[in-house]
Amino acid sequence: MGEEQAASVTKQFRQFDVVTDYSDHEYAELKNPPINTGSATYKTIMKEWKVLRDSLPESIYVRVYEGRIDLLRAVIVGASGTPYHNGLFFFDFQFPPSYPDVPPQGHYKSFGLHLNPNLYDSGYICLSLLNTWPGPKWEPWRSTMLQVLVSLQALVLNEKPYFNEPLLLIWFEKLSTRYNNDVFVMSCKTMMFLLQKNPNNFEDFIVEHFRSHGRDILTACKVYTEGFATVGHYQNEDSFLPERVHVSSEFKDSMTWVYPRLVKAFEKIQKNGPNDPSLRNFISQLDLMIGKTKAEYIQKLEENKEENKKRMMKLDFFGKLKEIFGLNTSAESNAAGIEASLLEKGSVGTKGIEACY
The missing domain is CATH 3.10.110.10 (Ubiquitin Conjugating Enzyme)
Structure with a gap:
């Protein structure tokens, strides 16, 4: 049934x-x-x-x-x-x-x-x-x-x-x-x-x-x-x-x-x-679904780790620049402003900034 x-x-x-x-x-x-x-x-x-x-x-x-x-x-x-x-x-x-x-x-x-x-x-x-x-x-x-x-x-x-x-x-x-x-x-x-x-x-x-x-x-x-x-x-x-x-x-x-x-x-x-094979067949499909979902979670976790690593490197880079330029506000919120300041001064090209992180 x-x-x-x-x-x-x-x-x-x-x-x-x-x-x-x-x-x-x-x-x-x-x-x-x-x-x-x-x-x-x-x-x-x-x-x-x-x-x-x-x-x-x-x-x-x-x-x-x-x-x-x-x-x-x-x-x-x-x-x-x-x-x-x-x-x-x-x-x-x-x-x-x-x-x-x-x-x-x-x-x-x-x-x-x-x-x-x-x-x-x-x-x-x-x-x-x-x-x-x-x-x-x-x-x-x-x-x-x-x-x-x-x-x-x-x-x-x-x-x-x-x-x-x-x-x-x-x-x-x-x-x-x-x-x-x-x-x-x-x-x-x-x-x-x-x-x-x-x-x-x-x-x-x-x-x-x-x-x-x-x-x-x-x-x-x-x-x-x-x-x-x-x-x-x-x-x-x-x-x-x-x-x-x-x-x-x-x-x-x-x-x-x-x-x-x-x-x-x-x-x-x-x-x-x-x-009756129907339940066993279902369990086999269930095991495949569980395995696939676990792999997707692991992949997503690795991607998040990589994103967090890049973000921390970026924050560290702009934190050091903040010290150089004497800025008192947070590095993360002023990242765009620092980048614009550097470009305006001609100190670092856009490719140079990207290479730092």
Whole structure:
């Protein structure tokens, strides 16, 4: 299946649907009294379903359960411009018997990875709307499940998650960049875990999502490892920075471990099986593109070095002339004036000046 076909299949996956199998849900074993169809809790949950069915953003998908209306599962697709881009992040929720007087309780499917200050490796979710984090609290009869999901997407899985921690200041930008690198590695590991064990009712969605976006993910791995773009900001070759950024040895080592395993995981889900040559052909082309881009960066660096060398020689030459003529202003800004003065005095011909630098 080609990328366009895979993307089409992903789009056909309903954003909201009612299903029956909740056996792997985090709160499946939680036994609360059945919710009476005439209760305020039941009516509120039905309203929540309608809002979710009509108003979900394109990158959030939800499943609710016919036999357990108190349970809900959602997946959020990591947004472009963040270290979570193209990743999938699963959340299980349970509506307590006193809902909506109290917020839903939630659990993040972490696979033991702590990839956000608000999402613990235990699955614990820190979010003000769930009354588990500083900020605006859950307001009964006003707050909604949709607000919770949108907050997770926009406020938690954001461009600079390092600053989700209270009291961290903006001048810790370098630490934020390093944190984004770690987050991207953990996001890639999460992809592999999801492909090994698909959460129920999302099996087809997960496979088709990574068939559609796998090549972009692999390209991002290479681009970030080589320093062509900072983590989270690769979209295409237009995203490449004018100069390569420094990449830590720790990040390079992590990606050296992750990349080949991610390739194998994506190979297994190819439509024609792991021996499908299309992905391997893509990787060969990707390696050629990376090699060519590295050579272009090196050439540009050498050209810049040569230009800087000529500029410094020129400044040094005019600095010495400044001493001779007793000028007090900067040599660089008065270079043209000095040259005109020399020509006027007839001391040095134009060719002589050029020969000096």
